[in-house]
Amino acid sequence: MTDNQTNNTNSDEIDLGQLFQLIGRGFNKLFNFILKLFLYFKKNALILLILIVVGAAIGFGLSQIITKKLKTEVIVKPQMESKNYLYDVINEVQSNIRAKNLDFFRSIGIEMDNLDGLKVEIAPIDDGKVSSESEMKFLELLQSFENTDAVTDIVRAELQNKSSFNHRITFFYKNAENGKIFAQKVMEYINSNDYFGGLIEIYRENAQTRITENKALLKQVDELISNYSKQMAQKGVLSGSERIVLDNQERINITGLFTLKNNLIKDIEAKKIELKQRTEAIKLLNFGRSQEVQKSVFGKTIVLIPLTLLAGFFIASVLIFLNKKSKEI
Structure with missing residues (x-):
């Protein structure tokens, strides 16, 4: 009986140890990903800055040329x-x-x-749209006018208000x-x-x-x-x-x-x-x-052009990376 309890305890300790190891590996992979991302931006910081400046200049120029709506x-x-x-x-x-x-x-x-x-x-x-609470109050109000001529006028006015x-x-x-x-x-x-x-x-x-x-x-x-x-x-x-x-x-x-x-x-x-x-x-x-006509922030050329250039650069970087990896296979 004692041997069984000892085996169960050791098994639980092994499972917990493996769980903590998996969690530690996950954090390490996340940290490595963030580190690689930081190094990527650091390596291409100058190119990204130039694209932002050039894009903003082009967007500003277009905003002055394009007729406002x-x-x-x-x-x-x-x-x-x-x-x-x-x-x-x-x-x-x-x-x-x-x-x-x-x-x-x-x-x-x-x-x-x-x-x-x-x-x-x-x-x-x-x-x-009217809330259910408001509808209930309106129905209670109609009940107080039951069997009177006023209820007809109230219903007519409400229907006109709903439809027009x-x-x-x-x-x-x-x-x-x-x-x-x-x-x-x-x-x-x-x-x-x-x-x-x-x-x-x-x-x-x-x-x-x-x-x-x-x-x-x-x-x-x-x-x-x-x-x-x-x-x-x-x-x-x-x-x-x-x-x-x-x-x-x-x-x-x-x-x-x-x-x-x-x-x-x-x-x-x-x-x-x-x-x-x-x-x-x-x-x-x-x-x-x-x-x-007021455009949203992302709809303005001074923002849209730089974002387009950055997106093009990121897509090109991904394609270059995939092409490099394909040659290693």
């Missing part, structure tokens, strides 16, 4: 389910740029002999003056659609009619409230009474009159906002100024 960002908001239409028009414009279709651009008022450098992109500003969030249209160009004209004419072309133009006109007419009718009804409500106030002063109506009789007519609920008045005022305010917002199918929120 400019862009204009336009923030828009599609209305009346016009989001798909907006994306289709942007794709149409970009396709005509790729096809160099000068006749198309002349038809929308853009007189250019060269379309080089022009590009149009569009992307949503807000991806519309803001978008960014980016116009790329080289010439600042031509680029500004290009962006303006494209935006005019987007909002020249007859179908959406007719809808906008109908929406505005309906809103204006609603405001006029609400104001007339609001005037009548104010007259009823005024008569109520006068009757209270003349006849001494009890302050706790909510219903009154005017000129032998049906009883009037004064609390309901005030509620109706507030609702009319809110509706008038909402329709005024609607008239302000609904002027175009694609509402222009902001038309930015020309700005230079």
